[in-house]
Amino acid sequence: MSGDRERLVALLLERSFRVGDFVLSSGARSRFYIDCRTTTTHAEGQAVVGRLGLAAVRDAGLRPDAVGGLTMGADPVAYAIAHASWIAGDAVNAFTVRKEPKAHGTGKRLEGCFAAGMRVVVVEDVITTGGSALRAIEAVEAEGGEVIAVLSLVDREEGGREAIEARGYPVHAIVGVGELLKAAE
Secondary structure, eight states: OHHHHHHHHHHIIIIIEEEEEEEOTTSOEEEEEEOTHHHHTSHHHHHHHHHHHHHHHHHTTOOOSEEEEETTTHHHHHHHHHHHHHHTTOOOEEEEEOSSOOSSTTOOSEEESOOTTOEEEEEEEEESSSHHHHHHHHHHHHTTOEEEEEEEEEEOOSSHHHHHHHTTOOEEEEEEHHHHHHHHO
16 A cells, blocks of 8 residues: 555645645645545546555454545545445445535435434544534434544645544544655655
């Protein structure tokens, strides 16, 4: 997997990591921006993220029924892990958490392979404050799911991990922003 990890860092630097002056969704300013979607929706990125995500889940000793998170950043991460799990013969399904319940049909907030009683790992593309993961956790638990951990592709190392862990959920990150900053030098 070390080859995959090195390749993920290279893809993130090439496709997703930008230096400048940015306003984040939290309203905070940052000297760098990480748009993981340009990596997680890339064909090679999907394959690498799927393998690494599945390995991170398994290395942590987790056996979830499904993985998913708040649309839209979490979606390609969850789908990549589900696909990799099928190829590995160790199926883990995926789901999506809508930002708002549907206004029509069944009014569902969770879409895809989710049912009450499932043990799930909430996934994120980037953890900054932890707010998106915590919203996804609340939605999953409101629908009767059990969140066993949070997995992030990138941890911005700005307190989000600690905020999630303070609520009792273990957090696993594949890459820390410190590693990206060092590799970008």
